[in-house]
Amino acid sequence: MYQICNLFSPLMNICVLIILWQLKSSSAVDSQYKYCSVPKTCGNVPIKYPFYLDGQQESYCGYPGFxxxxxxxxxxxxxxxxxxxxxxxxxxxxxxxxxxxxxxxxxxxxxxxxxxxxxxxxxxxxxxxxxxxxxxxxxxxxxxxxxxxxxxxxxxxxxxxxxxxxxxxxxxxxxxxxxxxxxxxxxxxxxxxxxxxxxxxxxxxxxxxxxxxxxxSARNCSLCENSGGKCGTSVGKLTCFCPDKLHDFFCPEEVGAVAGVALLVVIVWCSRGKLSTYRIIFFWKLQNQKRRTVEAFLRNYGGLQVKRYSYLEVKKMTNSFKRKLGQGGYGGVYKGKLNDGRLVAVKVLNRPKGDGEDFMNEVAAISTTSHVNIVSLLGFCFEGSKRALIYEFMPNGSLEKFIFDAKTPQKDHHLGWDMLETISLGIAQGLEYLHRGCSARILHFDIKPHNILLDENFWPKISDFGLAKICDRKESIVSMLVARGTAGYIAPEVFCRNFGGVSHKSDVYSYGMMLSEMAGGRKNINVEVEDTSEIYFPHWIYKRLELDQELGLQSIMNGEDEVRARKMIIVSLWCIQTDPSNRPSMKQVIEMLEGNVESLQIPPKPYLSSSPKSLALSSPTLVSIQ
Known part of the structure; x- marks a missing residue:
């Protein structure tokens, strides 16, 4: 045993240092957590989040205005x-x-x-x-x-x-x-x-x-408190003060437990000299911690009012995943039927990210919404590594197949500009609800035709909240560690802060890019066109507006179609302005879509940092940033 341990002594020293650092970290209590954990009363009235006693407590122990x-x-x-x-x-x-x-x-x-x-x-x-x-x-x-x-x-x-x-x-x-x-x-x-x-x-x-x-009214704190934390405010937003440090939603398992597992690994490694043992224990510990994180979320999230299904029930309702409706980076979507006969779409998450952040994001965001232009979440499944979301079934699928794929039967029967205008207005109303109508502001961060579903009457509903961010309604700028969204629809400020702060205007940009694709009947970046000036659609169509030329779009049959198309294009160009402050809010977008095209001014030309040709050539290699 001594020889084995001596053989791995350099790596052993590193492990020991890591363990000692972890133990030291776990013994040090975060100062804000310690300060805000001291009970406060005034007379017989207990004071806790979101309130704080002015002059006796730091304001970060409560919420602004309380x-x-x-x-x-x-x-x-x-x-x-x-x-x-x-x-x-x-x-x-x-x-x-x-x-x-x-x-x-x-x-x-x-x-x-x-x-x-x-x-x-x-x-x-x-x-x-x-x-x-x-x-x-x-x-x-x-x-x-x-x-x-x-x-x-x-x-x-x-x-x-x-x-x-x-x-x-x-x-x-x-x-x-x-x-x-x-x-x-x-x-x-x-x-x-x-x-x-x-x-x-x-x-x-x-x-x-x-x-x-x-x-x-204040953000719910039960998730943080039930995990052993104390709610407070950091940089103007709700934060969970935990014994080790600040966390966004709740306190994870104590660092000391992780250090204990690491110590167990070293002992096993020294005594048996098997790297596979370390890998098995570490993997088991990591997966167990992820499951407990999501379970804590499902147990404590106050707004959750949807049914939980077992994986066996999910298999039964989808006939063992017999009919596949679509595929995405998250996994597949399958058609199913509930016991009461209702048709559903079952979204199966094959590769959950992080500590189940995508799953929790979607459940948290959509379970608090109720709007005719937001898809309804009917249930979910969380069982071991199996995760699924059960939505209302939308017979006409996603919007993208009606505007991009020329081979589908639906493309031969164009939706019509009247219907496209109705769909664009419905999506705008759904986004306006997310930004201003909910108890908390929800930023979607992945608005694109693929995530707009159509019911039997082609009524649009926003779906896929895996990248959504829930924030306080008073927050104008939100913090974001990494960019999120799909290439071609991401606002410039999301991946480069030099363009401005990330806010609800980032969704407006994505909406504008999608709206221009709806009007153009093609991807904004199209490498298949012969004329290089037509590769980037917003630049091409802007030039026609600027010269007061006919739009030259397919399926325009009469003057009314021309007016509707012109209105959608002008609104889309306003939405994709590079400076977020120049973009309209979704409320203003609705007003523009409902108003007369004569009252709309032509916006400044959208700025594009890369040339259309270089952007087009590089775009196929881009994937969703999450």
Whole structure:
């Protein structure tokens, strides 16, 4: 044994150094994790993500806009958009705050404290349903306020000079104007006082005393917390603080466990001298960790409302994968049928990447969506190394076969410019929903004809969210370590930051490239054409627009077709502007597609860093960047 270990001593030394480094790393606790893990309370109110105590905690322990204040009396105060209100309780599960008006009923007897004007809730907060806004009328002369206002009397107000009556009414109350007159010129009003008051006005005092409720919205933190981490903010976005370091979603297995396995490998290696043993243990450990990562995601992801199927059920619904619908870099898509008779498309992931990131991306992104232009996820399978996604079946397949392949029967019967315009508008509405209509902003990063599916009525639906990125709606620029997308559709800023920051405008670029292909009926880069000036379609078509020539596109049968084609091309050229700030939002794209072509200006000529010829010659070698 000594001779064997001596034989591998140089490599053994390296292994030992790695183990010692790992053990040292696992013993060092991340400072932000340690700091944010200290429990905080103000009075009897526990403070945790997304809130943080201003002046007592670093802001990275919470989320921007969720700062709270703890006064000397142990009262937790919310001052963002409310003036100042006391927090009675925080319901973290239902995302609600129960507030009361600070100091209003703290005085002895019937006399009330004086309130400053409040403002309506803003930022991440909104009033819960049934909350009414009242106006308090101070300094009302009790001799002028007769019995008709008895239901509106809150009590007295004593400013050491005189004692007056305080009324509370809503502005839409029929008695409001009369009350202003009764209180005279010396009245003082306080607006923005809220209560959940139902029934008669007699319950106003009790309602104001009980307080009011607001809701808040913030990214779900359960995945991070259930993995042993603490949610916080880093570079303006939600981050999981873990014992070892920062992670995007959740904490992986402890480094010490990995070091322990590495130590076991060295022992086995020294005692038996078999490299294969090391490989087996390491592979087993790696695969086990990946499975546990995905299982943790599926167990804790709050928005997941789709059914989980076993691999045997997937084989049964696809008749052992008998009918293949398509093939991609991820694997194959097969036609299937559920027990209730519904037809489905089963996407089987043959080569899951990383720790199952592509699988988790797709499930997380699409399971939170509900839109007529987004394909519906009906279920999934995760069993060992087997992973599949079950989608609604789209009878007409993907858009690409209707615009690229001249040999298909569908190509002989052109969809028609009316249908192409409808499809382009539907895709734009789907992207607008992803960018602005969801609870979180979803960037697709792989918009192309292959990922647009058509139902029996040729209604388009966006599919394939394997490269999608979920971010906060307030984020304008997103961070990205590596480029993602398909060559020919990737925005310049995605692979070169000199062009600008990555944002929802990156999807706009991909949409524009796809739209120009829909209009041109061909790939944007086509090496088969004889005239080299026609290799790059956007440049070729731009020249015709610039010279006010006929578009010269196939299948244009009349003037209406010409108008629709011209509109789609102009919109596509706006979308593929190199500078992201010059591109329209998807909302503006929809407005342009729905408007008149006469109102559309010709955009600047799209810049292309490579010549069309060199780009065309190199493009066949490009593959999806993930």
């Amino acid at each position: 700062q709270l204040y703890c006064n000397g009396n142990g009262h937790t105060l919310l001052s963002s958009g409310f003036g100042s209100a006391t927090i009675n309780t925080i319901d973290y599960e239902n995302h609600t705050l129960h507030l009361s008006h600070d100091g209003l009923f703290d005085h002895a007897g019937d006399c009330l404290g004086y309130l400053e004007n409040f403002t309506s809730p803003n930022g991440p907060y909104e009033l819960a349903p049934n909350q009414k806004e009242f106006v308090l009328l101070y300094y009302c002369n009790s001799s002028l306020v007769d019995e008709s206002f008895s239901e509106y009397k809150l009590g007295c107000f004593d400013d050491t000079r005189t004692r007056t009556t305080v009324l509370a009414l809503t502005k839409d109350d029929p008695q409001y104007g009369n009350a202003l007159d009764k209180c005279g010129k010396e009245r003082e009003t306080v607006e923005g006082v809220y209560a959940n008051v139902t029934g008669t006005a007699a319950g106003i005092r009790e309602g104001l005393k009980a307080g009011f409720v607001v809701n808040w």
